[in-house]
Structures are given as structure tokens and as C-alpha cells.
Amino acid sequence: MNTLVLFLFLFPFSCVSSSPNNCPKCGIMDVPYPLSTSDNCGNPNYKVYCKNETLEFLSSVGFYYKILNINPHTSSLIISPPFIQKHSCQSSDLSLGGFKIDENSPFNISSRNTVMLFNCSENILLSPLNCSSSSPCRRFEEANEGRNCKNTLCCSYLKDSSMTSHRIRIRNQGCTAYISFVDFKAEESINAWRYGIELQWTPPNN
Numbered sequence: 346m347n348t349l350v351l352f353l354f355l356f357p358f359s360c361v362s363s364s365p366n367n368c369p370k371c372g373i374m375d376v377p378y379p380l381s382t383s384d385n386c387g388n389p390n391y392k393v394y395c396k397n398e399t400l401e402f403l404s405s406v407g408f409y410y411k412i413l414n415i416n417p418h419t420s421s422l423i424i425s426p427p428f429i430q431k432h433s434c435q436s437s438d439l440s441l442g443g444f445k446i447d448e449n450s451p452f453n454i455s456s457r458n459t460v461m462l463f464n465c466s467e468n469i470l471l472s473p474l475n476c477s478s479s480s481p482c483r484r485f486e487e488a489n490e491g492r493n494c495k496n497t498l499c500c501s502y503l504k505d506s507s508m509t510s511h512r513i514r515i516r517n518q519g520c521t522a523y524i525s526f527v528d529f530k531a532e533e534s535i536n537a538w539r540y541g542i543e544l545q546w547t548p549p550n551n
């Protein structure tokens with residue numbers, strides 16, 4: 346009897362209708378406003394793509410990244426970094442120069458990402474990145490996906506506002522692979538590292 350009362354009490358709350366302009370779910374994922382999967386919902390400046398029940402973010406150079414998580418309260422989402430291809434130390438978006446967002450886009454790369462670059466050429470050592478033998482990228486090279494990059498020159502950096510917030514650049518004769526972790530803590534075990542690139546968006550002003 347108590348269960349029934351509780352159920353009747355809770356039920357109306359779980360039914361609260363969402364804003365009419367919200368897009369429908371994509372697979373199991375909610376698509377909160379202002380994100381938009383079609384012309385009929387969301388805000389068209391915040392386009393994302395629902396393909397085969399998977400929500401994806403399109404870079405300005407035409408590569409799709411799977412969206413892992415969305416937090417409408419902090420206006421942020423986390424996309425999956427591209428795979429490092431089998432038997433090589435090359436990210437699958439290498440031919441496009443890595444990850445890039447249009448400068449005029451409402452999205453940018455948040456400052457909570459730690460980026461690791463692999464198979465870099467020697468001239469990266471002139472940069473302020475951490476390419477030392479104690480750099481956390483060395484530990485990623487021990488992990489499954491990083492194995493292909495073992496013993497390449499690798500560097501790590503925190504993506505803060507002093508660097509461009511619209512791209513993670515890789516290229517042949519530069520660094521050919523990258524990975525990113527959100528809210529990275531070097532002291533944690535590698536299994537606790539949170540794989541992803543966090544983006545944030547400027548909310549629409551209506």
C-alpha cells in the first residue's frame with residue numbers, strides 16, 4: 346500500500362513536460378536546449394547530429410565526434426577523442442589536421458582538458474609543453490590504445506585560455522596522434538582518467 350501511495354505521489358513529477366522547443370531524444374540521450382538535431386527543434390546555431398541513434402558533434406573540417414555526455418547546467422558537453430588507428434600512432438582525424446571548431450561558433454574547448462600529443466617531431470621541444478620523461482603521456486603509452494605510440498616523443502598540456510580554444514592541432518611531421526582527458530589528475534590510476542574533450546557553449550541570449 347505504501348509503495349502505491351509513493352508511486353502516485355512521484356508519478357506526476359516524473360512526467361513534467363520538457364520545454365516544447367527541446368529536440369527529441371537521440372537513442373538514449375536527451376538533447377537539451379539549445380542543442381539542435383533538426384530545423385524543427387533547439388536553436389539552429391547549436392547544431393548536433395543524430396546518426397543511427399548516436400549523437401555526434403561535427404568539427405568545422407567535417408569530422409564527426411561521438412557525444413558522450415551533456416550537462417545543460419554548465420552549458421558543456423564531452424565528445425570522444427578520435428580513435429588512434431590500429432597498428433599506427435595516428436589519430437583518425439590526422440588527415441584533417443585534428444579537431445577544429447569555427448572561430449564564430451558558440452562552442453569552444455573548455456580549460457578543463459589535458460591534452461596529450463604523440464609521435465611529435467623534435468621541434469615540439471621548443472614549445473612550453475611538458476615533454477619530459479615524467480610527462481603523464483608516458484603512462485598513456487603503456488595503456489592499450491597508446492601502445493602504438495610507445496617510445497615516440499610525447500607531450501602533455503593543460504588546455505587553458507592562453508592557448509587557442511578552437512583547435513587541437515596534429516599533422517604529419519608535427520605530432521600525429523592525440524588524446525584528451527577531462528579534469529585530469531596525474532595521481533589517479535589510468536583507469537580513473539576521464540577520456541574526452543570537454544566543450545562549452547555560450548548560451549543563446551533569448
Ligand SMILES: *[C@@H]1O[C@H](CO)[C@@H](O)[C@H](O)[C@H]1NC(C)=O
Nearest residue numbers: 372373395396397398399400
Ligand atoms: C547502427 O548502430 C548499431 C548498434 O551500435 C550497429 O550495429 C550498426 O552497424 C550501426 N549502423 C550503421 C549504418 O552505422
Ligand SMILES: *[C@@H]1O[C@H](CO)[C@@H](O)[C@H](O)[C@H]1NC(C)=O
Nearest residue numbers: 474475476477479480481531
Ligand atoms: C611534467 O609533468 C610531471 C607530472 O605531472 C611533473 O612532475 C613535471 O614536473 C612536469 N615537467 C615540466 C617540465 O613541466
Ligand SMILES: *[C@@H]1O[C@H](CO)[C@@H](O)[C@H](O)[C@H]1NC(C)=O
Nearest residue numbers: 433434435464517518519521
Ligand atoms: C609518426 O609520424 C611520422 C610522420 O611524422 C609517420 O611517418 C610515422 O608513421 C608515425 N609513426 C607511427 C608509429 O604511426
Ligand SMILES: *[C@@H]1O[C@H](CO)[C@@H](O)[C@H](O)[C@H]1NC(C)=O
Nearest residue numbers: 453454506510545546547548
Ligand atoms: C569559452 O566559452 C565560454 C562560454 O561562453 C566562456 O565563458 C569562455 O571564456 C570561453 N573561453 C575562451 C577561451 O574563449
